[in-house]
Amino acid sequence: MIKKKLEVLTLHAMEKQQTEQEKQLRYDSAYLKMAESWSKLSHCKRKQVGAIIVKDEMIISDGYNGTPAGFDNCCEDDDGNTHWYVLHAEANAILKVSKSTNNSKGATLYLTLSPCKDCSKLILQSGIKRVVYMNSYKDTEGIDFLVDAGIETQQIDII
Ligand SMILES: [Zn+2]
Numbered sequence: 001m002i003k004k005k006l007e008v009l010t011l012h013a014m015e016k017q018q019t020e021q022e023k024q025l026r027y028d029s030a031y032l033k034m035a036e037s038w039s040k041l042s043h044c045k046r047k048q049v050g051a052i053i054v055k056d057e058m059i060i061s062d063g064y065n066g067t068p069a070g071f072d073n074c075c076e077d078d079d080g081n082t083h084w085y086v087l088h089a090e091a092n093a094i095l096k097v098s099k100s101t102n103n104s105k106g107a108t109l110y111l112t113l114s115p116c117k118d119c120s121k122l123i124l125q126s127g128i129k130r131v132v133y134m135n136s137y138k139d140t141e142g143i144d145f146l147v148d149a150g151i152e153t154q155q156i157d158i159i
Helices: 002-039 089-098 117-126 141-148
Strands: 050-055 058-064 108-113 130-135 152-155
Touching: 002 050, 002 058, 002 089, 002 108, 002 130, 050 089, 058 089, 089 108, 089 117, 117 141, 130 141, 141 152
Parallel strands: 108 130, 130 152
Antiparallel strands: 050 058, 050 108
16 A cells, blocks of 8 residues: 555656656757847858857857957858857856856856866856757867766757
């Protein structure tokens, strides 16, 4: 009788956990789609990347790769090389939080492309605890660095 009750309880807990995982995946996918929409705002020709930062179930920041405020929107020089001063999407999103009254501690970062080495340092130092991304950047050093640092990372394909 007790065993039966325990089994029912365990089953219930498992179902609950499964529903929570499904819910998380639905939200993760929705935020990634937003990041994808944001990437389309980028004026950069070579690569367009979008970022969304979510904390306590609220979107606290957004970003796409581009030149700093006040600069010409064009990301590439005449030879097609990206200007050194172009900020990556995640850097822009993190810096936007720094201009607000909020902070990124414990937040989740949604990206259309996994971070580069330079941005991975910013992500770690900003207190972001989870990174969800769609596509893998050719150089995995950034994401490897975050995994080593204990940041939860997850790649999700958007259907
Ligand atoms: Zn970067």
